[in-house]
Amino acid sequence: MIDFFTYRDGRLHVEDCPVDGLVEATGSPAYVYSKAALLGRFNELREAFSELDPIICYSIKSCSNLNLCRLLAEAGSGMDVVSGGELHRAKLAGTDLTKVVYAGVGKTDDEIADAIESGIGWFNIESEAEFENIASIAKRMGRTARGALRINPDVDPETPHEKTTTGKKESKFGVDIDRARRFFERYGRDEHLRLTALHLHIGSPVYVTSPYERAVTKALELIEVLKKDGFTVDALDIGGGYGTDYVSGQSPAYADYARVIVPLLRDFRASGGTVIVEPGRSIAANAGILVARVQYLKQGGRKKFVILDTGMHHLIRPTLYDAFHFIWPTRVGPDHEPKEHLEAMDMPGLEPCDVVGPICETGDYLALGRPMPPVARGDLVAVFSAGAYGMCMASHYNSLPRPVEVLVDGSEHRVIRRRETYDDIVALES
Ligand SMILES: Cc1ncc(COP(=O)(O)O)c(C=O)c1O
Ligand SMILES: N[C@@H](CCCC[NH3+])C(=O)O
Numbered sequence: 001m002i003d004f005f006t007y008r009d010g011r012l013h014v015e016d017c018p019v020d021g022l023v024e025a026t027g028s029p030a031y032v033y034s035k036a037a038l039l040g041r042f043n044e045l046r047e048a049f050s051e052l053d054p055i056i057c058y059s060i061k062s063c064s065n066l067n068l069c070r071l072l073a074e075a076g077s078g079m080d081v082v083s084g085g086e087l088h089r090a091k092l093a094g095t096d097l098t099k100v101v102y103a104g105v106g107k108t109d110d111e112i113a114d115a116i117e118s119g120i121g122w123f124n125i126e127s128e129a130e131f132e133n134i135a136s137i138a139k140r141m142g143r144t145a146r147g148a149l150r151i152n153p154d155v156d157p158e159t160p161h162e163k164t165t166t167g168k169k170e171s172k173f174g175v176d177i178d179r180a181r182r183f184f185e186r187y188g189r190d191e192h193l194r195l196t197a198l199h200l201h202i203g204s205p206v207y208v209t210s211p212y213e214r215a216v217t218k219a220l221e222l223i224e225v226l227k228k229d230g231f232t233v234d235a236l237d238i239g240g241g242y243g244t245d246y247v248s249g250q251s252p253a254y255a256d257y258a259r260v261i262v263p264l265l266r267d268f269r270a271s272g273g274t275v276i277v278e279p280g281r282s283i284a285a286n287a288g289i290l291v292a293r294v295q296y297l298k299q300g301g302r303k304k305f306v307i308l309d310t311g312m313h314h315l316i317r318p319t320l321y322d323a324f325h326f327i328w329p330t331r332v333g334p335d336h337e338p339k340e341h342l343e344a345m346d347m348p349g350l351e352p353c354d355v356v357g358p359i360c361e362t363g364d365y366l367a368l369g370r371p372m373p374p375v376a377r378g379d380l381v382a383v384f385s386a387g388a389y390g391m392c393m394a395s396h397y398n399s400l401p402r403p404v405e406v407l408v409d410g411s412e413h414r415v416i417r418r419r420e421t422y423d424d425i426v427a428l429e430s
Helices: 019-026 035-048 066-074 084-092 109-118 128-141 177-187 210-228 254-270 281-287 317-321 422-426
Strands: 005-008 011-014 030-034 055-059 078-081 100-102 122-125 145-152 193-199 235-237 274-277 288-300 303-308 327-329 351-356 365-372 380-383 404-409 412-417
Touching: 011 019, 011 030, 019 030, 019 288, 019 380, 019 404, 019 412, 030 035, 035 055, 035 066, 035 254, 035 281, 035 404, 066 084, 066 281, 066 412, 078 084, 084 100, 084 109, 100 109, 109 128, 122 128, 122 193, 122 235, 128 145, 128 177, 128 193, 145 177, 145 235, 177 193, 177 210, 193 210, 210 235, 210 254, 254 274, 281 288, 317 365, 327 365
Parallel strands: 030 404, 055 078, 055 274, 078 100, 100 122, 122 145, 145 193, 193 235, 235 274, 303 351
Antiparallel strands: 005 011, 030 288, 288 303, 288 380, 327 380, 351 365, 404 412
C-alpha cells in the first residue's frame, strides 16, 4: 500500500488516524491528506536531486489548498504558477516570490503587471507575442523581469493519455526548439525582459526516465549554440511530470529520475547555472485520498453498480483521461486487507462493479468493471492517489457542493477547507 495510508486490523488509517472515525466527524465526501506523506515526498525529491541544489517549484495546480502550499513553502519550496489566482495563493502561502516561476499561454496584462510588481523569479515565455507584451508592460512600469523561453524539445513523453502530452511539436505550449535561436536573436537583448533561461515541461505523468534524458540533452545542446551566438543562459527549468503510483510500484522513484538527470546537469550547475524543477503530481497524488459513502447498490442487466456520494464532479480523472484509481472499502475483513493494488484485485470473493456517482452523465464513473469486496449501503470507500488533480479540478456541476478537505498529522486531523453549502454555490449570483 501507499506510505501513510495503511490498513490495520481491517481499518484504513491515514497516518495514525482511522478514516471511518474521521469521516464520521467531517461527513462525506472528504478529501483527506497526510502531512507526513506530502512533506516526505518533497524531502525525498530534494534529497535525490541534492547535488544540483535545484529550486523546487511545487506546481500549485496539482493541489492548491493553501494549507498544503504553506507546509511546502515553509519547507523551502518555491511555486510553479499558471495564473494570477495561483500567484495569489503562492503569496498567501508565504512563498519566497523570487522562487516563483509563472507559465501559461494566456497571461493577461493585469496578471503580468501583478507578477512583475511582486518580483517573481521567472516568466516562462510561451510565444513571441507574449514576450513582446511582457517586455512592453515591464518597460511601462520601469521594471526589469526575467524570462525563460519554454521550448518544445519534441520528445515523446510516453504519457498514458494524449491529453496529458505537452512537449511535442504542434503543442499550444512554448515554441518549437528549432525556433529558439531566432527567438533569442530577436528578443535576447531586451532590457526589460531579460531572456536568460530555458524552460521545458514534456508531459505528465512520465513513467520512464528516457524522455527527460532526451529533452535535457537537447536543451543543453541548445544552450551551447546560444552561447556561441553570444547569449547567456544561466537557468534551466526542466519542468515537472514525474510519475506516481496510481498502481503500487508503477512509478520510478525520484532517485531513478535523478540518476539520469543529475549527471547531465552536473557541469551546467558547476559553472554557476541554476536548475529548477516543477513537480506537482509526484508530491501531492499519494498524499491524499477521496473518501465517499455508498448510497445505493443497483443491478443493471448483468452489471452491478456501486453508487457513491462522489463522482466526476469531485474527481474527473477517470472520465477525462481513463485514469486508474484504486478504490477499496475503508473497513474490510481479514481476507480483503490490501497490500498491493493489483494483487488486491485478484483476491477471492470480489465482484466486478461499476463505481459511479450521482451526476446525470453516463461518463460519471470512478471505475468500470472493477473487482471490489462486498459493500453495503452506508459503507465508506476510499479512492486512492487522489491528492493531485482531484479537488483542484472539482466543480459544482449539478449544483453539488465540493467536498470538505482534511489534513491528518499523526493521530490528529484538522479541517483545512470546510464543506461547501448550497448557499456557497449560489453566493456570487445576483
Ligand atoms: C508547466 C508545467 N509545470 C509543471 C507541471 C506539473 O506537472 P506534474 O504535476 O505532473 O509534476 C505542469 C502540469 O503538467 C505544467 O504544465
Ligand atoms: N490534470 C492532469 C494532467 C495535466 C497536468 C497539468 N498540465 C491529471 O490529472 O493527470
